[in-house]
Amino acid sequence: MKKVLTNICYLCGKPLGPPTNADHPVMQQLFAPEIRRKYNISKLLTLGVHKSCNTAYKHDEDYFVRTLMPFARGSESGNAIYAKVLNDYRVGKEVLLTRKVLREFDPTPGGLILPGGKVVKRFESERLRRVAWKMVRGYTSITRVKCFPNNERESRTDISQVQLQLHGLRVASRRGLHQLRREDRGADP
Numbered sequence: 001m002k003k004v005l006t007n008i009c010y011l012c013g014k015p016l017g018p019p020t021n022a023d024h025p026v027m028q029q030l031f032a033p034e035i036r037r038k039y040n041i042s043k044l045l046t047l048g049v050h051k052s053c054n055t056a057y058k059h060d061e062d063y064f065v066r067t068l069m070p071f072a073r074g075s076e077s078g079n080a081i082y083a084k085v086l087n088d089y090r091v092g093k094e095v096l097l098t099r100k101v102l103r104e105f106d107p108t109p110g111g112l113i114l115p116g117g118k119v120v121k122r123f124e125s126e127r128l129r130r131v132a133w134k135m136v137r138g139y140t141s142i143t144r145v146k147c148f149p150n151n152e153r154e155s156r157t158d159i160s161q162v163q164l165q166l167h168g169l170r171v172a173s174r175r176g177l178h179q180l181r182r183e184d185r186g187a188d189p
């Protein structure tokens with residue numbers, strides 16, 4: 001773990017003082033443990049932040065990983081995090097959150113049958129925005145490009161790109177939904 005020394009908590013913009021802890025601006029949990037071991041990702045950069053500022057993001061970061069995870073399959077890292085989330089579910093970790101994400105898939109939105117076997121995937125966009133913006137702020141703090149305050153909104157270009165990407169994720173294949181549901185049923189006793 002490489003620590004970047006700083007006197008300011010990049011999450012709230014105030015001077016650092018105890019209790020503090022090390023925050024991963026690029027979330028460590030985006031990478032499954034086996035990927036972290038294989039590629040030595042445990043050495044991700046960290047920034048000192050107030051402990052309370054750090055923990056205030058935990059639930060949204062957990063949601064971020066799980067709600068986007070179904071779309072990450074196909075890459076080595078995506079497959080690994082997909083398998084990890086389902087395994088966590090089977091052993092009783094984050095069960096409610098994973099079930100919530102499963103309910104975000106809707107094969108008949110508003111009673112409509114979508115063409116081509118498509119389903120709708122809904123997101124809590126403000127939670128995704130908050131986590132994405134945290135990563136942008138952390139990265140820019142590390143690279144000393146600019147330290148953004150928490151209440152500063154993204155530039156129009158940045159947010160429109162995020163919205164475009166989210167729009168592209170809104171429709172998932174029915175096959176993916178069926179697989180998730182099959183695995184969901186398999187996880188229940």
Ligand SMILES: [Zn+2]
Nearest residue numbers: 009012050053
């Ligand atoms: Zn802080």
